[in-house]
Amino acid sequence: MTTFVDRVELHVAAGNGGHGCASVHREKFKPLGGPDGGNGGRGGDVILTVDQSVTTLLDYHHSPHRKATNGKPGEGGNRSGKDGQDLVLPVPDGTVVLDGNGEVLADLVGQGTTYVAAEGGRGGLGNAALASARRKAPGFALLGEPGRSGDIVLELKTVADVALVGYPSAGKSSLISVLSAAKPKIADYPFTTLVPNLGVVTAGATVYTIADVPGLIPGASQGRGLGLEFLRHVERCSVLVHVLDTATLESERDPLTDLDVIEEELKQYGGLDDRPRIVVLNKIDIPDGKDLADMIRPDLEERGYRVLEVSAVARTGLKELSFALAEIVAAARAAKPQEEATRIVIRPKAVDDAGFTVTQEEDGLFRVRGEKPERWVRQTDFNNDEAVGYLADRLSRLGVEEQLMKAGARAGDGVAIGPEDNAVVFDWEPTMMSGAEMLGRRGEDHRFEAPRPAAQRRKDREAERDEAEREFDDFDPF
Template sequence: MTTFVDRVELHAAAGNGGHGCASVHREKFKPLGGPDGGNGGRGGDVILVVDQDVTTLLDYHHSPHRKATNGQPGAGDNRSGKDGQDLVLPVPDGTVVLDKQGNVLADLVGQGTTFVAGQGGRGGLGNAALASARRKAPGFALLGVPGEERDVVLELKTVADVALVGYPSAGKSSLISVLSAAKPKIADYPFTTLVPNLGVVTAGSTVYTVADVPGLIPGASQGRGLGLEFLRHVERCSVLVHVLDTATLESDRDPVSDLDVIEAELREYGAGLENRPRIVVLNKIDVPDGQDLADLVRPDLEERGYRVFEVSAVAHKGLKELSFALAELVGEARAAKPKEEATRIVIRPKAVDDSGFTVTREDADGEPLYRVRGEKPERWVRQTDFNNDEAVGYLADRLSRLGVEEELMKAGARNGDGVAIGPEENAVVFDWEPTMMAGAEMLGRRGEDHRLEAPRPAAQRRRDREAERDEAQREYDDFKPF
């Protein structure tokens, strides 16, 4: 059964915002007391947070689909809906968040570090919040915005100071078990270690962590064997330790050739591993002929500039010297790291000519189609109840104030041309009717908007306006003071 997982694909779905409420206050002797519809609640976020007690991504391997709760709809009497509860997902220290294309979205290092994988949707405004001097009793409310849905890839890169690398059965697991309190599974056959093991070592006043990386073989950087799956765990380590087997039973291997193969794989993998400090450990000197082979290859390794230590994990030989040498290198690496800066707030103001949306022309089946893209127009469309004429009229007002109609005219749009707001796979498409005026003066009964009626001839519209003006004049004459 799988017990360690260091790479998963997570499907995060934030909660939807609750719908606003369209309600009118009523009480005895006061049947129309004004709008009192409450706002919808905000949808819950999906948040990744580093938890030191979590060491694997196993939970998300078994349950990759995670969803936060939705916000509740508003109600009458100005009662706002309850916000959705955030879904907090604990992840191990060293988790990297990537999108489906492999771009890094976040590098989560340090207890409590967070990343919002899915943003909850906004709650819709109730008609009480939409009331204004011109629109005193709105007969509609805004819908809640759907929560963000995003597929992300989580990769775990072990956070350790020292990485033990080498061929399978070179003795890495045995070495980490005697240097620290780690208890990895140990046997004398290849690929015993299938997951990285971590151990904490104390050498004098220095405390550092050691990672036992599963065995590498030629071609690991291209995906052969288990190496590629775990080379990422070496990336964060400050010191590399080559564990070489001086008692190998394979006739075509020796410590020097093993070192050359592993170095070639590290260079091929990249990620700056070729510049890390290195130590060479000649292991298993307690085995017959192991000490003789160590004496034979040590001068060659030292000539290459390596610090060489002869140890026996079984007989506990040479371990103290090795642990203090590693502590010295770890201390130097920590001192060389720049001090962490305080959290900075970066303000990126928008360009003065940024309208917040774009209008592009596309031809669909030989007919002109104008596509509007932008955060505000697309959100406003999602918030609109298209079964309510007044709500659609309110959307037209907002788009007009934003300058969408003006840009459509500049782009060459004509009466009856198709206009799509949103991406191709999820757009709202309508035939454009230029609005010459907007606002409350266009409204009829609650829930209606005259702009959505069938267009009237220009002469008829002129006669209607003259009749309305004459009617208003007659009412004024009837009630004017003497």
Template sequence: MTTFVDRVELHAAAGNGGHGCASVHREKFKPLGGPDGGNGGRGGDVILVVDQDVTTLLDYHHSPHRKATNGQPGAGDNRSGKDGQDLVLPVPDGTVVLDKEGNVLADLVGQGTTFVAGQGGRGGLGNAALASARRKAPGFALLGVPGEERDVVLELKTVADVALVGYPSAGKSSLISVLSAAKPKIADYPFTTLVPNLGVVTAGSTVYTVADVPGLIPGASQGRGLGLEFLRHVERCSVLVHVLDTATLESDRDPVSDLDVIEAELREYGAGLENRPRIVVLNKIDVPDGQDLADLVRPDLEERGYRVFEVSAVAHKGLKELSFALAELVGEARAAKPKEEATRIVIRPKAVDDSGFTVTREEIGGEPLYRVRGEKPERWVRQTDFNNDEAVGYLADRLSRLGVEDELMKAGARNGDGVAIGPEENAVVFDWEPTMMAGAEMLGRRGEDHRLEAPRPAAQRRRDREAERDEAQKEYDDFKPF
């Protein structure tokens, strides 16, 4: 059974960010020494990296679910949580990363090339980091952000200079075994080669790689035989070599018709294969009648514009001329490629009118629902502990400063209308109230923190709370536009 796998689905889950810590420094004679809660650690990323020692995606076929470690929560005494460890996954050179819809996310070519398949979540801020002149001792901390989860498809496309294509049993494996040190399986029955084989050839000062692709048959581009599974391995090759059998035992086949069939399949598959330089190899001239058939079809092939080489992999005839001709074409292809430029940093500034979020009106059961989408609002919601009123008030303040409340008013939202922050399948829904009645104001004035002030009598504290509530209600009544 083959152990070569060139297409897998990977389920990558990055690590979650650690929660921040809400803590107050305490020591003798200093019962309230100020906030000292540390930040949570960052979650680990899931990173794909090209490793030349890896040649197959077999590991991810057996274990498709991969997860990075989570960040650790913060602690008191200003101790930050430990960051999660990145999960580095080695992949073969030539791996293409696609999403579930088939869109290319990354093309990983070259040793050390990386792609972040899953971004680790941010760590939540502790109350020490949230303290300010107006909020001297926050009684809450931010939660860590969940790590990104993504399903991607890994597809391997062999990176080689030359591809040998042809019918099954045309002698491709025998040819690569004598041109290079590769040792593919060789037998006298069709479809002996079940996986692509790579070999390194040295011709003079030129060193290049040759790929032996499993045999093609009519209909390969539509999935017949093994062609559709392995035609992708021809895409990156600079030169195509048609290996034609001059000793076939099938009466309805000959080298010219074989060439026409393979060319039709390459055109049908596309991917620019029709424009690659080609060489025709008439193989097995050592077999009785093989040389005669080669002499018969060679003029026709040369009339079509092909360079034709007569070889025998068994008798080692014509191999030197073929290897140097391939080296010449490979050198020309390499020279024609644009030189790799130094890494450039691309800056994409946001538009001046980009607010970072959108507000859209929906109808749910005849009732209006206003949906807020944007990276910041959605992240802030995930970081909020809704069991803590002060944390909810802090979220309301942040949304108001971002301009969400103004946009809701412009969209026609009224007091009590439903507001959803996030996508439909994972949104936080609440009844909207303008900031003046939100939890942030009802908790007390933002410029004050009674926990750091001298104690007041209970009756005085009660009267102050009632006065603040009456003032907030009066401000809302004066502001309410409805």
């Protein structure tokens, strides 16, 4: 049965925003009390957070689909819907988040580090929030936005200061069991260790973690044995310890060749050339092992390695090894730059940034892409003519129609707003600031006021256009 998982594909879906409510206040002797529809609640986020009590991704291997709750719709009486509850997913320290293409989205190191894997959708505005001096009784509300969803990959890279590497049965598990309180499985057959084991070592004033990586063999960097699955667990270490078996029973092997093979695999994997190395000659409690260690030690030192002779069984040389590792770890920690306080970087938009783009595709279709137009389309109820007219006015005020005309669009041309897989397509009928005439004065109820002269209506429309962006587009209660 699988008990350790260090790589999973996770499907996350944030909650949808609740729809706004279109409602009119009514009471006795006051049939038209004005709009009182509340806003929809925001959908819940999916958040990854580091929890040091979690050591594996096993839970997500068994349950790879995770979804946050939706926001509640608004109600009459100016009652806003409840926000959806965030879904917090605990992950081990050292988890790397990647997208489907393998690009790193986040590297989660340190207790409490968080990353929003999927953002919840905004709640739609109710008609009370859409009302203004000129739009006194909107007969529509905005829809809630769908929450973001998609597939991400979680990879666990063990956070350890020291990594023990070597052939299977070289004695790595035995070493970690006597250097720390870890209790890995120990047996006299290859590939006894199937998962990385972590232990904590105290040497004087230095406390560090040590990891026992499953045994490597030739071809590990290409997938042979268990190496490809677990080489990622040595990426974060400060020092690599080559554990060489000086009493191997395999006649075709010798410690120097073993070292060359493991170094070649680490080179093929890449990214580890700058890590200091220590060579540990293990099993010197066996007479033949001690003799072989004495023979090869000068060759290793000539190559520039620091060599220590130990016996995990007889517990010989362990104190020297633990303090030697503590010295290297302390030096590596001191060499790391101090973390600076978090700074907020403000990147203002360019003066000429319209917030959207208009492009013509090969088939003649004009496509509009931009955060605002796409969000407005998602929030529009296309079964409500007044809501559609409101969308047309917003797009016109943003300058979409003007850009379409500059791009060469003519009446009847196809226009798509949004990405190819999820776009709203329509035949364009240019209005150029006269969208209000297409469906009447959207959101105005003339029962609230006496008819006005044509000149006054034109003057009011001009004033409305000047104030519209401030009144509506910049309104965000969340």
